[in-house]
Amino acid sequence: xxxxxxxxxxxxxxxxxxxxxxxxxxxxxxxxxxxxxxxxxxxxxxxxxxxxxxxxxxxxxxxxxxxxxxxxxxxxxxxxxxxxxxxxxxxxxxxxxxxxxxxxxxxxxxxxxxxxxxxxxxxxxxxxxxxxxxxxxxxxxxxxxxxxxxxxxxxxxxxxxxxxxxxxxxxxxxxxxxxxxxxxxxxxxxxxxxxxxxxxxxxxxxxxxx
Amino acid sequence: xxxxxxxxxxxxxxxxxxxxxxxxxxxxxxxxxxxxxxxxxxxxxxxxxxxxxxxxxxxxxxxxxxxxxxxxxxxxxxxxxxxxxxxxxxxxxxxxxxxxxxxxxxxxxxxxxxxxxxxxxxxxxxxxxxxxxxxxxxxxxxxxxxxxxxxxxxxxxxxxxxxxxxxxxxxxxxxxxxxxxxxxxxxxxxxxxxxxxxxxxxxxxxxxxx
DNA sequence: TTGCCGCTGTTATATAATTCACAAAGTTAC
DNA sequence: GTAACTTTGTGAATTATATAACAGCGGCAA
Numbered sequence: 001x002x003x004x005x006x007x008x009x010x011x012x013x014x015x016x017x018x019x020x021x022x023x024x025x026x027x028x029x030x031x032x033x034x035x036x037x038x039x040x041x042x043x044x045x046x047x048x049x050x051x052x053x054x055x056x057x058x059x060x061x062x063x064x065x066x067x068x069x070x071x072x073x074x075x076x077x078x079x080x081x082x083x084x085x086x087x088x089x090x091x092x093x094x095x096x097x098x099x100x101x102x103x104x105x106x107x108x109x110x111x112x113x114x115x116x117x118x119x120x121x122x123x124x125x126x127x128x129x130x131x132x133x134x135x136x137x138x139x140x141x142x143x144x145x146x147x148x149x150x151x152x153x154x155x156x157x158x159x160x161x162x163x164x165x166x167x168x169x170x171x172x173x174x175x176x177x178x179x180x181x182x183x184x185x186x187x188x189x190x191x192x193x194x195x196x197x198x199x200x201x202x203x204x205x206x207x208x209x210x
Numbered sequence: 211x212x213x214x215x216x217x218x219x220x221x222x223x224x225x226x227x228x229x230x231x232x233x234x235x236x237x238x239x240x241x242x243x244x245x246x247x248x249x250x251x252x253x254x255x256x257x258x259x260x261x262x263x264x265x266x267x268x269x270x271x272x273x274x275x276x277x278x279x280x281x282x283x284x285x286x287x288x289x290x291x292x293x294x295x296x297x298x299x300x301x302x303x304x305x306x307x308x309x310x311x312x313x314x315x316x317x318x319x320x321x322x323x324x325x326x327x328x329x330x331x332x333x334x335x336x337x338x339x340x341x342x343x344x345x346x347x348x349x350x351x352x353x354x355x356x357x358x359x360x361x362x363x364x365x366x367x368x369x370x371x372x373x374x375x376x377x378x379x380x381x382x383x384x385x386x387x388x389x390x391x392x393x394x395x396x397x398x399x400x401x402x403x404x405x406x407x408x409x410x411x412x413x414x415x416x417x418x419x420x
Numbered sequence: 421t422t423g424c425c426g427c428t429g430t431t432a433t434a435t436a437a438t439t440c441a442c443a444a445a446g447t448t449a450c
Numbered sequence: 451g452t453a454a455c456t457t458t459g460t461g462a463a464t465t466a467t468a469t470a471a472c473a474g475c476g477g478c479a480a
Contacts, residue, residue, distance in 0.1 A: 091306065
């Protein structure tokens with residue numbers, strides 16, 4: 001049985017990697033868990049514990065070797081091949097998300113865009129070609145995509161998700177404010193902006209009384 | 211000591227409310243915890259446990275009264291007054307977020323926008339006036355905003371956050387891929403898109419092998 | 421050398437979140 | 451009326467997550 005790893009740990013590993021890249025640019029060679037913890041707003045124990053899953057060793061006197069650790073995390077997260085993703089729904093949000101990933105060296109490449117609007121189909125959006133949603137299955141299978149991003153309106157999200165599954169996509173990042181009903185072997189992460197904002201508003205108003 | 215409530219519960223309550231609004235539109239008067247659970251992809255026990263914090267009672271035979279419950283959740287989440295928020299950084303993402311909240315009846319109103327770009331300052335963005343960031347403190351204090359949204363590039367997020375705190379903002383929704391270093395009495399929720407996408411990619415590639 | 425110091429790696433413990441299990445209560449069937 | 455059924459509300463158990471505690475190690479000072 002494959003050792004199961006929690007999504008929180010994966011997310012933090014990804015953050016460690018980002019931090020290590022920055023340290024690398026500053027030509028910092030070694031870093032202690034305390035330093036990493038402080039930069040990331042977690043405890044040093046948590047950093048060390050997260051790194052355990054990598055089987056990577058630091059030195060008690062120098063700390064962790066920045067570049068080696070970065071490489072190790074990358075190997076762990078990305079496996080062998082670079083991850084490819086597609087995005088469905090090219091509104092403001094879709095464009096913003098593509099902008100995130102076209103520029104800097106993120107490990108995931110959003111390499112295809114889909115929409116139903118004839119004004120967008122066929123043209124390039126943020127440097128990537130925009131296809132009609134009907135082409136999703138053929139394009140995704142050809143490029144062997146495994147990740148899909150849904151940035152469509154709520155009422156089409158479920159059907160888009162089902163099309164993605166048809167196209168052999170195994171993980172979905174969903175911005176639409178709906179709960180997708182999908183087979184359990186598909187990994188779904190929801191990014192529900194209005195939900196998040198309401199949560200923040202709740203705690204903000206609670207802090208106000210004190 | 212005020213009974214502390216977790217952010218997960220708050221977020222789910224907000225989701226229940228959204229579901230109840232939909233049921234209301236379908237003229238459904240009563241609903242069982244099982245039904246709500248199924249629609250939201252959680253267990254019925256969790257629904258009932260979450261509702262415990264409201265002190266709201268359902269009937270063993272009819273379930274929960276949809277409209278009453280919706281009102282109760284709204285009272286709990288919003289308190290008395292309607293929540294007001296501002297947003298800093300009006301790129302694609304900023305516009306997308308404003309679009310979310312201008313339209314339908316979300317409980318939080320994004321009522322002011324800020325940027326540094328002279329081409330945007332003074333104009334209206336998605337129906338809201340865009341101010342220069344230097345006006346943040348005066349505008350926020352005047353309108354008594356308690357929530358801020360950061361959709362600026364990473365390198366300006368920290369300074370924007372500090373300006374928000376100067377303006378008496380108590381909760382921040384942060385889209386920038388940085389860890390904000392702020393006093394502990396400020397509630398911060400991060401929505402880090404690239405982090406989320408990398409997490410999805412990891413699990414997607416894991417599912418691929420099986 | 422020897423004794424300390426600070427950090428890592430890891431086990432043990434504590435806290436948080438979820439699920440289980442079941443008593444209490446209203447409905448229906450008869 | 452009462453037995454059977456269904457669902458709520460909630461203590462208890464379980465699982466997940468984070469923190470604390472500490473052994474082990476390498477370097478440094480004297």
